Amino acid sequence: MLRRDFLKVSASVAAATAIPSSLAAAAxxxxxxxSRDGKIRLGYIGLGCQCAWALLPxxxxxxxxxxxxxxxxxxxxxxRFRRQVTEYYQSKGEKKVQVDLYEDYKELIARQDIDAVxxxxxxxxxALVAVEALKSGKDVYLEKPMTLTVYEGQMLCKAVxxxxxxxxVGSMQRSWKEFNHATSLVREGALGKIERIKxxxxxxxxxxxxxxPVPITLPKMxxxxxxxxxxxxxxxxxxTYYSExxxxxITPEKDERxxxxxxxxxxxxxxxxxxxxxxxxxxxxxxxxxDGSGPVEVYxxxxxxxDHITYKYDNGIVMTEEPISFSDGRIDNGxxxxxxxxxxxxxxxxxxxxxxxFEMPEGDxxxxxHYDAFLDAIETRVDPxxxxxxxHSSNTVCILGNIAMxxxxxxxxxxxxxxxxxxxxxxxxxxxxxxxxYKLEV
Numbered sequence: 001m002l003r004r005d006f007l008k009v010s011a012s013v014a015a016a017t018a019i020p021s022s023l024a025a026a027a028x029x030x031x032x033x034x035s036r037d038g039k040i041r042l043g044y045i046g047l048g049c050q051c052a053w054a055l056l057p058x059x060x061x062x063x064x065x066x067x068x069x070x071x072x073x074x075x076x077x078x079x080r081f082r083r084q085v086t087e088y089y090q091s092k093g094e095k096k097v098q099v100d101l102y103e104d105y106k107e108l109i110a111r112q113d114i115d116a117v118x119x120x121x122x123x124x125x126x127a128l129v130a131v132e133a134l135k136s137g138k139d140v141y142l143e144k145p146m147t148l149t150v151y152e153g154q155m156l157c158k159a160v161x162x163x164x165x166x167x168x169v170g171s172m173q174r175s176w177k178e179f180n181h182a183t184s185l186v187r188e189g190a191l192g193k194i195e196r197i198k199x200x201x202x203x204x205x206x207x208x209x210x211x212x213p214v215p216i217t218l219p220k221m222x223x224x225x226x227x228x229x230x231x232x233x234x235x236x237x238x239x240t241y242y243s244e245x246x247x248x249x250i251t252p253e254k255d256e257r258x259x260x261x262x263x264x265x266x267x268x269x270x271x272x273x274x275x276x277x278x279x280x281x282x283x284x285x286x287x288x289x290x291d292g293s294g295p296v297e298v299y300x301x302x303x304x305x306x307d308h309i310t311y312k313y314d315n316g317i318v319m320t321e322e323p324i325s326f327s328d329g330r331i332d333n334g335x336x337x338x339x340x341x342x343x344x345x346x347x348x349x350x351x352x353x354x355x356x357x358f359e360m361p362e363g364d365x366x367x368x369x370h371y372d373a374f375l376d377a378i379e380t381r382v383d384p385x386x387x388x389x390x391x392h393s394s395n396t397v398c399i400l401g402n403i404a405m406x407x408x409x410x411x412x413x414x415x416x417x418x419x420x421x422x423x424x425x426x427x428x429x430x431x432x433x434x435x436x437x438y439k440l441e442v
Contacts, residue, residue: 039064042066043117044069044070045119045120046122047070047071047072049257049258052084055170058371062372065375068100075226079101082101085097110136116378119143120143123262123268131441131442139374139378140160143169143170145278145391145395147395149399150399154418156392159442167384168384170370170386171282171390174386175369178346179346183283183287185358190339190341190357191339191341191358195317196320197319197320199283199320200324200333212273213271213402219243222242238435263275267432274399280335281319287335288313290313291394292389292390294393296314296415297413298311298401299312324345332347333348334346341355368385399430400413411426418430
């Protein structure tokens, strides 16, 4: 067994031991409700850019999958989904293709012939939709960042285990070879004692200095016909207004290939701290064995001598969010880890190190399809390689940085009870009050 495979199996075993024995026993006998053709039947909730150009192509081409339904609050996105699914199956020789479309996600979830759902809504809908799907007996593939708030993440962890379902978070770097190699080096002690980590989440035009979210600056616009904006707002404040950047329009002449900008603004998303941080902080925590845990102190950028958002762990490791320069001259999103025996840098498609002995040897772990990992979990009832607990702890790190920046002062965090210590003001930032008519119940 290759060492990467061993680590995956070890992580799965460790996760399983944390589940009550009654649930573990039930998992062995749980069956999916596959259709008569033996395929896993998928429904999609949230049919925007991520669905159209990433998640739909990644699942529909699997022989063991049948895509049967889609749900979105925008009619033109529902019709695009129907067209994409129909054209794909027709290209495989099918003459008549049935694709059911919904505006209300609860109608899709209520279908007993659907085994699992793929959720790619804006972040503020993740927890509500996922919990309802779990309650209905569906397994869930959930885009990252896993939830908008820490509290929502806690409730989602509880729901997955309560209803004995499988949830895979869309942190696909967990399945890629360069990140497997980097984290394995650290976990196996090749770099010696780890002293410091740099993580970079990127910058954009709305906040060129940090990856944190900013107050919304987009102009207020009329809601386009065919979009249920009140439902899109969901649990957010009722005065949340529409702007095209938040939910980009698509037409036959101009198909949407850009991501909604809701992710960059306070109250709607966590900025690049959660959008890219859910990937890169995830790798850092995985490498140092802090999955399911987290730092104990957080410092905002600009506080005292802290130039960057800074995290401190109980084992002495210090992690900062700051730019990382690679050998090709690019400053890129990634992770740099310093140990007493050397350093490594990793980004998508790239790995660099201080010593040739750290390089990836030929024939080593070549990566795994992240979507197959989810389908395997559905069929075997073994947890996938990015569980709900992992997704929650990685996302929490991102949110803690945002809260520290918002309050402008250091924070002490207890990763066991998942609360700030003696800090009611900071603890109130772990969630927000849903507007009337919305409630997260597990």
